[in-house]
Structure formats: C-alpha cells, structure tokens
Amino acid sequence: xxxxxxxxxxxxxxxxxxxxxxxxxxxxxxxxxxxxxxxxxxxxxxxxxxxxxxxxxxxxxxxxxxxxxxxxxxxxxxxxxxxxxxxxxxxxxxxxxxxxxxxxxxxxxxxxxxxxxxxxxxxxxxxxxxxxxxxxxxxxxxxxxxxxxxxxxxxxxxxxxxxxxxxxxxxxxxxxxxxxxxxxxxxxxxxxxxxxxxxxxxxxxxxxxxxxxxxxxxxxxxxxxxxxxxxxxxxxxxxxxxxxxxxxxxxxxxxxxxxxxxxxxxxxxxxxxxxxxxxxxxxxxxxxxxxxxxxxxxxxxxxxxxxxxxxxxxxxxxxxxxxxxxxxxxxxxxxxxxxxxxxxxxxxxxxxxxxxxxxxxxxxxxxxxxxxxxxxxxxxxxxxxxx
Numbered sequence: 001x002x003x004x005x006x007x008x009x010x011x012x013x014x015x016x017x018x019x020x021x022x023x024x025x026x027x028x029x030x031x032x033x034x035x036x037x038x039x040x041x042x043x044x045x046x047x048x049x050x051x052x053x054x055x056x057x058x059x060x061x062x063x064x065x066x067x068x069x070x071x072x073x074x075x076x077x078x079x080x081x082x083x084x085x086x087x088x089x090x091x092x093x094x095x096x097x098x099x100x101x102x103x104x105x106x107x108x109x110x111x112x113x114x115x116x117x118x119x120x121x122x123x124x125x126x127x128x129x130x131x132x133x134x135x136x137x138x139x140x141x142x143x144x145x146x147x148x149x150x151x152x153x154x155x156x157x158x159x160x161x162x163x164x165x166x167x168x169x170x171x172x173x174x175x176x177x178x179x180x181x182x183x184x185x186x187x188x189x190x191x192x193x194x195x196x197x198x199x200x201x202x203x204x205x206x207x208x209x210x211x212x213x214x215x216x217x218x219x220x221x222x223x224x225x226x227x228x229x230x231x232x233x234x235x236x237x238x239x240x241x242x243x244x245x246x247x248x249x250x251x252x253x254x255x256x257x258x259x260x261x262x263x264x265x266x267x268x269x270x271x272x273x274x275x276x277x278x279x280x281x282x283x284x285x286x287x288x289x290x291x292x293x294x295x296x297x298x299x300x301x302x303x304x305x306x307x308x309x310x311x312x313x314x315x316x317x318x319x320x321x322x323x324x325x326x327x328x329x330x331x332x333x334x335x336x337x338x339x340x341x342x343x344x345x346x347x348x349x350x351x352x353x354x355x356x357x358x359x360x361x362x363x364x365x366x367x368x369x370x371x372x373x374x375x376x377x378x379x380x381x382x383x384x385x386x387x
Contacts, residue, residue: 002029014094017171062356069360126198154224170202
C-alpha cells in the first residue's frame with residue numbers, strides 16, 4: 001500500500017536522519033531493507049556518533065522494514081550488499097565522505113551494477129568543503145547554517161530546538177525529497193544519480209523565510225525581539241494558573257481582536273497591536289490575564305474561535321487531543337504510541353507500518369530470496385559474513 005509501492009530501498013543502518021528518511025519512504029509504501037552490522041544493537045551508528053537512539057522495539061524510526069545483518073568488511077558480506085543493490089531502486093547511506101568508497105560500495109561501483117540506482121548520501125557537512133571530514137551533530141550544523149542563532153529569548157543564549165531542524169527537517173526530510181525527485185527524473189533519463197543531502201544545507205534552506213524577512217528589513221538579527229521568535233506578545237507562550245502553558249499566535253488583526261475578546265481586554269485601552277513600543281505593556285497584561293485560569297479552562301474559552309490560542313500539550317497528552325484523535329494523527333505500533341504516516345493520500349493510502357525489527361532478524365529470508373540454500377547461509381554465518 002502507499003504511493004511508493006514497488007520501490008525497493010536499501011538502507012545502510014545509521015542514526016537519526018537516515019532512518020527518518022527511510023521511515024518516510026517505508027511509510028509511503030516502499031519496500032525498505034535495512035542493512036545492519038553483524039552484532040549490531042538497536043541502532044547502527046555509521047557517522048562516528050554513539051548509539052544514542054531509542055532501544056529496539058521502541059524506535060518509530062525503524063518501523064516498516066526488514067533487517068539483514070551483513071559484515072561489509074568481509075568480501076562475502078560486501079558481495080551480498082552489491083547483489084541487493086542490483087535489485088534496488090534506492091540506496092541510502094550516512095557515512096562520512098569516502099567511507100562507502102573504502103568499503104567497496106561507493107556510487108561508481110554500484111552504478112556499474114545498477115545504472116538506475118538512486119544513491120542517497122546523508123551527512124552533516126556534505127560530501128565536500130573544509131568541514132566535510134569532521135564529526136558533528138545537529139546542533140553544530142544548524143549553528144553554522146545560521147538557523148540556531150535566532151532561536152531563544154532576548155538577552156539569552158541560543159536554545160537548541162531539539163534535533164528537529166538539522167537531523168529531521170534539514171536532514172532526513174530533505175533527503176527524502178531529493179530521493180523522490182531523483183526517482184521522478186529517472187523516468188525521463190533512465191538513470192539514477194547521487195543525492196548529496198547535508199544538514200548544514202537543509203537547515204539553511206529551512207530558514208529561508210526568516211532570511212527573506214531579514215533582507216527586507218523586517219527582522220532584527222537579534223534573538224527574542226521579532227515577530228515569530230517570542231518578541232511579539234501576541235506570538236508567544238504564557239503560563240496559566242495551574243503552571244501549564246498556552247500558545248498564542250494571533251498575528252492577523254481579526255485574530256488579535258478575538259484574542260482580546262477572550263481575555264476580556266477588548267475595551268482595556270491597550271496599545272496598538274503592532275506598536276512595538278507598547279509590546280511590554282501588552283505582554284504584562286496578557287501574562288496577568290492568562291494566570292487567572294488553568295490551561296484547559298483557557299482552551300474552553302477559546303474553543304471554536306479564531307484567536308489562535310492552543311494548549312501546549314506534553315508528549316503524553318498530545319495523542320489524546322480530540323483533533324488528533326479525529327484525524328488519526330497518532331497510532332500505536334507494537335505497543336508504542338507514535339505519529340501515523342503522513343501526508344495522507346486519497347487513492348493510494350499508506351498502511352499502518354509494522355514495528356521495528358531486531359537487527360538481522362530477516363537475514364535468512366533475504367538470503368534465501370537471493371537464491372542461497374540453508375547450508376550456504378549457515379556457512380556465511382559461520383565465517384561471520386552475515387548475522
């Protein structure tokens with residue numbers, strides 16, 4: 001099921017952005033086979049980072065695909081990978097530049113066996129440039145791209161936005177877009193190509209809107225003083241009487257009017273909405289008003305209005321919100337609550353994926369599909385070429 005049904009993907013196990021890309025592809029119907037290290041644990045770190053991901057059975061990023069364990073440093077293990085690549089449409093790897101080549105399955109080698117293969121490369125710094133060979137994490141890539149600097153309160157240090165901007169938005173999601181674009185182009189050319197996805201590039205791309213505002217003189221290169229960074233009192237979060245929070249995003253005049261009405265401040269003689277000199281007054285009045293009721297009481301007050309006020313829900317609370325329940329935004333896979341596949345497709349809907357498989361769980365079945373007998377598989381396992 002799903003619009004990518006029939007597309008075969010080989011995923012060389014890695015951390016965070018690569019698995020996220022492959023989760024998206026698998027969610028959309030691709031047949032994704034993860035290649036784990038022989039003896040690997042829950043995650044197969046491929047870029048020099050520690051195995052800091054979720055444990056096996058609790059990892060949404062690993063859902064929806066089978067796993068084969070290969071020793072890519074063994075000639076037999078490498079040969080098996082190349083045979084799998086001959087039958088695939090896409091190969092995804094997340095090594096530092098040059099590592100796949102040294103192991104013997106770089107793009108040129110694979111292209112000789114399968115010219116139609118789309119070869120996706122996921123790194124932090126990209127395949128070239130002075131930082132390409134160095135280690136890093138999400139926070140480093142978004143720091144250099146300029147995406148981290150604007151995030152935080154005025155007068156305070158930048159705040160990491162989890163690892164959403166580098167690893168997942170600017171990394172895995174942009175790699176998925178690149179892979180899909182290369183598959184579309186292949187329909188005309190008949191050839192695959194390398195997709196060089198770098199988190200520094202992707203996170204810079206995600207900041208395009210803010211950079212455009214900056215170029216137009218509508219954004220100050222300073223944290224916490226702008227329209228969308230918590231500087232505007234009508235686009236911020238506020239503590240409520242029970243110590244929880246609400247989010248306010250009343251940018252447009254009609255939405256702002258609904259906000260004032262719900263807060264009981266419509267006739268309070270407040271400064272004009274976009275008079276920056278009056279923003280401290282607005283913030284003080286809004287904060288005092290929101291502290292008068294609990295978060296859920298405010299949710300009731302603003303229910304059905306266009307005030308753009310929403311309760312700030314925890315990870316545990318979000319799946320139970322009525323809108324999320326009605327949409328099926330979350331699902332349960334293997335006993336773990338997680339986001340359902342997105343986006344939605346009317347004619348070729350995606351199925352709910354199966355849970356993540358333990359590393360190497362499908363090795364025998366995959367090798368049998370390649371034509372190996374039980375005795376041959378046992379011999380490969382004996383020499384630790386597979387696991």
